[in-house]
Amino acid sequence: MTRSHRDEHDERSRTRAIDLHVWREVTRVRTEWLVDHRLTPAQRHASIDEESVDLTARITMFESVVLDDLVDRWKAAYGWAIPGDAMPLGKLTALARADARSAVLCDNLYAHIPPAMIAERHAATAAEATRRRRRSAPAPQRWRSRSVTIAPATEMVVMRTWGIVRSCDFTELACALIQVQSEDGMPIPVSPLDPLAEQMAAIIHDQLVEEGLPPI
Structure with a gap:
């Protein structure tokens, strides 16, 4: 990766346009398993960034759905609402992010590996x-x-x-x-x-x- 490409990726990561874990996984799959030899290195880097942005957006949207479901199940199990600053909410948010990330990557990236x-x-x-x-x-x-x-x-x-x-x-x-x-x-x-x-x-x-x- 060139310095300019790395700087661009770092900037996108800071603005949360790209989930770093997603970018690493897209890079791994697109360079080890699903390599498009028609692309130049620069085009491949750009394609990886573009795909990572798209998958990150999908994860963000799905994360809210998963979190709502987890919160509803928590309330059903414990019978009380979760305060906004409570540790359980933070843990549920992390879990929702992980679940959404895994689901989106499985459906839109890993499933394409023969x-x-x-x-x-x-x-x-x-x-x-x-x-x-x-x-x-x-x-x-x-x-x-x-x-x-x-x-x-x-x-x-x-x-x-x-x-x-x-x-x-x-x-x-x-x-x-x-x-x-x-x-x-x-x-x-x-x-x-x-x-x-x-x-x-x-x-x-x-x-x-x-x-x-x-x-x-």
Whole structure:
């Protein structure tokens, strides 16, 4: 990215025209999975910005609908209104933003990645990791003990894949599992729609049950 393009993006982010998480995801998908080779680098950057602006606007509109639903459910459960400055409202707002972001990205971005392309990439990645494992013999189950150092990129993958509607124990194990998968060169979920995300969630679920923790 050129300095002028970066400055323009930073300015848009400051004015909230673009959700930074959305911009990162559009950039990732449009440069790793859905590459339009007809575009010049400058055109691709402009297209990514334009798509990010559109998706951010969709998320903002949908966020209010999700928040209204969450507030209504809160009131139904607790029987009282939420003060405007109360912490629950802040948490519900963050949850609504995350839910709206995930829904919009799944429908308008991730759904365009061909499942066959994801399966082919995962198969190739797993085959290469298996060849390396025969030489170095790492302990692939070490994630269960949580004895791994979690990288910021891993936390981003976990947030992108499963969001924030999970227990702390689930998130902790998910981070450990994704970290080990990354360190060992194994496939990691491309998006919440990736079948691997559901498979990993089931593995984490079983580990939580094994530890006597709520499997959520």
